Amino acid sequence: MATAELQAQGRGDVAEKSSFHIGMVFPMVRATLWGFIGYYAAAWITAAIMGQVLFDPAPVLFGYLGGLTGWVMGSGIWEGWIRRGFGGAEAPVLTGVDRYFRFSPDSKATATRYVVFNIISFFFAGMAAMAIRVELLTPDSTSWWMSEIHYNMTFGIHGLMMLLSVVSSVIVAGAGYYLLPLMLGVRNVVFPKLLGLSWWLVPPAVVATFMSPLVGGFQTGWWGYPPLAQNSGTGIILYGLAAATLLTSSVLGAINIIGTMVYMRARGMSLGRVPIFIWGLCAAAILLTIYAPATYTGVMMDMSDLVLGTHFYTGATGHPVGYMDQFWWLFHPEVYVFVLPAFAVWLEILSAASSRPLFGRNWAIAGLLGVVLVAAFVGVHHYFTAVSPARFPIFMTLTETVSVPTGFVYLSALGTMWGGRLRINAAVLLVLMGMINFLVGGLTGIFNADVPADLQLHNTYWVVGHFHYTMLGTVIFTWLAALYWWFPKVTGRMINEFWGKFHAWWFFIFFNCTFFPFFIMGIEGMNRRVAVYMPYLQPINDFSSISSFLLGAGFLIPLANLFFSWRNGKKAPENPWRAKTLEWHTASPTPYKVFPEGMEPVVVHRFDDYSEGSPDPVAWDKTGAGESR
Amino acid sequence: MATQSNEYSSLMDPASERAKRGAFVFFMLFNFILFAAFLMERWMYGGYGHAPAALNTGLGAGMLVIVLLSIVLTVMTRKRLDAGDDTGATGNLALLMLAPILLIVGTVYSWTELPIGSPFGGVFDLNGIWFVLQFALTALAILASFLKGKRAPERAKRERWVVYNVTSYWLMLAVLWVGFFLDYYVA
Numbered sequence: 070m071a072t073a074e075l076q077a078q079g080r081g082d083v084a085e086k087s088s089f090h091i092g093m094v095f096p097m098v099r100a101t102l103w104g105f106i107g108y109y110a111a112a113w114i115t116a117a118i119m120g121q122v123l124f125d126p127a128p129v130l131f132g133y134l135g136g137l138t139g140w141v142m143g144s145g146i147w148e149g150w151i152r153r154g155f156g157g158a159e160a161p162v163l164t165g166v167d168r169y170f171r172f173s174p175d176s177k178a179t180a181t182r183y184v185v186f187n188i189i190s191f192f193f194a195g196m197a198a199m200a201i202r203v204e205l206l207t208p209d210s211t212s213w214w215m216s217e218i219h220y221n222m223t224f225g226i227h228g229l230m231m232l233l234s235v236v237s238s239v240i241v242a243g244a245g246y247y248l249l250p251l252m253l254g255v256r257n258v259v260f261p262k263l264l265g266l267s268w269w270l271v272p273p274a275v276v277a278t279f280m281s282p283l284v285g286g287f288q289t290g291w292w293g294y295p296p297l298a299q300n301s302g303t304g305i306i307l308y309g310l311a312a313a314t315l316l317t318s319s320v321l322g323a324i325n326i327i328g329t330m331v332y333m334r335a336r337g338m339s340l341g342r343v344p345i346f347i348w349g350l351c352a353a354a355i356l357l358t359i360y361a362p363a364t365y366t367g368v369m370m371d372m373s374d375l376v377l378g379t380h381f382y383t384g385a386t387g388h389p390v391g392y393m394d395q396f397w398w399l400f401h402p403e404v405y406v407f408v409l410p411a412f413a414v415w416l417e418i419l420s421a422a423s424s425r426p427l428f429g430r431n432w433a434i435a436g437l438l439g440v441v442l443v444a445a446f447v448g449v450h451h452y453f454t455a456v457s458p459a460r461f462p463i464f465m466t467l468t469e470t471v472s473v474p475t476g477f478v479y480l481s482a483l484g485t486m487w488g489g490r491l492r493i494n495a496a497v498l499l500v501l502m503g504m505i506n507f508l509v510g511g512l513t514g515i516f517n518a519d520v521p522a523d524l525q526l527h528n529t530y531w532v533v534g535h536f537h538y539t540m541l542g543t544v545i546f547t548w549l550a551a552l553y554w555w556f557p558k559v560t561g562r563m564i565n566e567f568w569g570k571f572h573a574w575w576f577f578i579f580f581n582c583t584f585f586p587f588f589i590m591g592i593e594g595m596n597r598r599v600a601v602y603m604p605y606l607q608p609i610n611d612f613s614s615i616s617s618f619l620l621g622a623g624f625l626i627p628l629a630n631l632f633f634s635w636r637n638g639k640k641a642p643e644n645p646w647r648a649k650t651l652e653w654h655t656a657s658p659t660p661y662k663v664f665p666e667g668m669e670p671v672v673v674h675r676f677d678d679y680s681e682g683s684p685d686p687v688a689w690d691k692t693g694a695g696e697s698r
Numbered sequence: 699m700a701t702q703s704n705e706y707s708s709l710m711d712p713a714s715e716r717a718k719r720g721a722f723v724f725f726m727l728f729n730f731i732l733f734a735a736f737l738m739e740r741w742m743y744g745g746y747g748h749a750p751a752a753l754n755t756g757l758g759a760g761m762l763v764i765v766l767l768s769i770v771l772t773v774m775t776r777k778r779l780d781a782g783d784d785t786g787a788t789g790n791l792a793l794l795m796l797a798p799i800l801l802i803v804g805t806v807y808s809w810t811e812l813p814i815g816s817p818f819g820g821v822f823d824l825n826g827i828w829f830v831l832q833f834a835l836t837a838l839a840i841l842a843s844f845l846k847g848k849r850a851p852e853r854a855k856r857e858r859w860v861v862y863n864v865t866s867y868w869l870m871l872a873v874l875w876v877g878f879f880l881d882y883y884v885a
Contacts, residue, residue, distance in 0.1 A: 156849030328721020
């Protein structure tokens with residue numbers, strides 16, 4: 070069967086179509102209701118048994134666990150998974166719109182839910198950022214806006230939410246879970262129900278973090294360092310549990326990514342032919358699987374100190390620096406979990422947009438995996454001010470090592486464009502801007518890794534600037550690029566290119582106006598995490614704050630663009646970017662079944678060969694016609 | 699919602715038994731590292747000395763015997779599965795489910811022996827909590843496999859990877875508990 074014929078068959082599958090009606094959202098309403106009931110029931114029972122009030126650590130802990138359980142059970146997981154797992158009736162088959170509103174093993178529905186929830190989380194965490202910048206319009210702490218305590222809570226919530234419910238999943242989950250099976254030529258991931266569960270763990274964690282001020286909040290920033298955590302308010306319990314829940318969600322996805330890539334590739338897809346985006350996802354997933362456990366234990370031990378009365382990090386026998394070790398063991402590498410898939414998106418898009426094979430493809434893969442190898446050692450630069458000078462050269466060298474594999478990836482992106490005829494649409498423009506931002510973020514990172522510079526810049530706004538260039542400037546730019554690039558695949562429609570490019574420039578200009586001054590503030594001595602600063606820094610802070618308001622308001626443009634393009638956008642051709650990877654060989658929008666029963670793709674040529682007369686990399690064959698891999 | 703036909707369920711869960719069992723190793727790897735970190739914390743936070751005298755070694759030895767017996771039973775279950783004797787394997791699962799339940803009881807009882815605020819007692823009890831959680835989840839998974847084998851044998855036959863994965867996970871827990879015994883009771 071030819072690809073065009075197969076796409077036509079996918080589009081004609083009328084059995085999958087169903088229109089939305091309000092009853093479909095019932096599982097989400099039920100989950101919310103059961104979540105609240107679960108929280109209050111567990112918290113009240115715990116408080117009654119222990120003779121405590123609802124705001125004490127133990128009732129909050131058990132309340133959260135009860136709420137999480139209620140929410141997940143309300144999602145439809147019983148009839149969708151557990152009942153049949155115990156030998157009960159078969160799970161209902163959800164092929165229509167309803168699968169987006171309840172527990173479903175369809176990876177496309179899971180990914181779509183991630184995209185929507187990422188946008189919601191980004192909005193609220195972004196509003197927290199706006200609140201921070203309003204506070205910093207004036208240098209004193211007697212602002213009409215919020216107290217120093219509320220400022221501390223706000224930047225902690227902003228940091229945790231942006232990291233663990235936005236940048237950790239925007240590319241890996243929103244784009245990755247959708248494209249993983251499509252790019253590998255299979256209909257679903259290896260553990261679809263676990264992947265479905267991963268999304269349902271996210272909303273309670275996010276809600277709990279935003280609600281944490283109601284039980285006293287937490288003033289530790291997103292690190293939760295003891296002993297500050299112990300003196301911070303009961304909200305730190307919700308911080309720890311939310312972080313653990315979000316990590317669990319990420320790990321469920323990571324196992325699916327590695328397992329699907331290793332065991333479920335289409336026939337003919339050797340590792341050398343696996344799309345570079347999948348390599349990026351896999352590198353991030355390996356990293357998470359290996360490095361997350363130590364941090365998990367740290368969070369649990371911190372919670373244990375708070376609730377059970379242990380003294381791992383507190384009291385005469387406690388070791389608070391031990392928490393730092395356990396925390397940074399994952400949470401420095403975690404930034405590579407965010408950024409490696411973004412790198413891979415660059416390479417995937419640039420190769421197709423310039424119709425050129427990926428330059429130094431094997432070196433790029435080595436770069437992605439090389440970052441995984443050195444990732445844990447890079448975290449030691451967080452201890453420059455906590456260790457003896459004898460360790461400085463070792464820690465500095467280990468940290469700077471990461472620039473080598475990163476350089477492989479960056480050079481691969483440059484080499485791919487070099488000599489090519491790059492077709493610049495909104496997605497490509499955002500990739501190029503993301504690369505420029507990353508260059509600034511990466512170069513300023515060298516100063517953080519360099520001991521003499523770091524001892525001066527440590528704990529200043531320089532670090533905040535560096536971090537935002539790598540996270541917002543790289544990951545979020547690339548997220549938008551990915552949304553625009555694969556929008557036709559998911560919806561069957563094109564985005565409005567004018568507004569896409571308009572916002573790209575808006576984003577780029579006001580992003581730099583907001584965050585480049587951070588480097589100057591840092592050099593001038595402005596401390597991070599503090600609501601007050603020296604009055605001579607007010608003009609530059611005001612400039613940054615006003616830029617940030619424009620930056621934030623600008624996000625209404627892509628939101629409107631995506632929504633209106635989804636409803637009324639121009640119909641997309643089957644392969645608008647002339648890309649060759651497998652996802653573009655199926656119908657758009659992607660049918661529920663992806664490709665018809667009885668057929669399977671066979672990879673017969675590499676995906677990045679754009680030379681004149683190169684063969685189609687995919688052939689369609691009857692299932693079981695060839696030897697299984 | 700189409701509830702009658704289930705034609706898509708296998709189509710949309712297309713992983714082979716090899717894939718399901720192979721991918722599960724990554725899940726076990728994650729949990730193994732997590733447990734290993736907990737076991738190491740006995741030395742990081744529990745002090746370098748011997749276990750406190752108040753620790754009930756007899757109880758620990760009794761739990762060790764249960765763990766070792768469960769390993770034998772698990773290996774027998776897998777051999778029956780390999781031989782295609784699904785009914786026999788299902789029968790073994792009923793017996794195997796006793797192991798995590800007994801271990802939960804033993805672990806909970808052991809929490810009364812050492813003060814949780816002491817360095818050794820804290821890390822010992824936290825390890826115990828983590829084991830209890832894992833034992834409970836595994837007991838539920840074994841129960842699910844047993845009930846599926848009884849109530850829907852044809853489906854259970856198609857999804858034998860579930861039993862393989864559940865027993866693999868139990869084997870990992872059992873080996874880790876032996877490590878826990880050596881780490882906390884003997885060393």
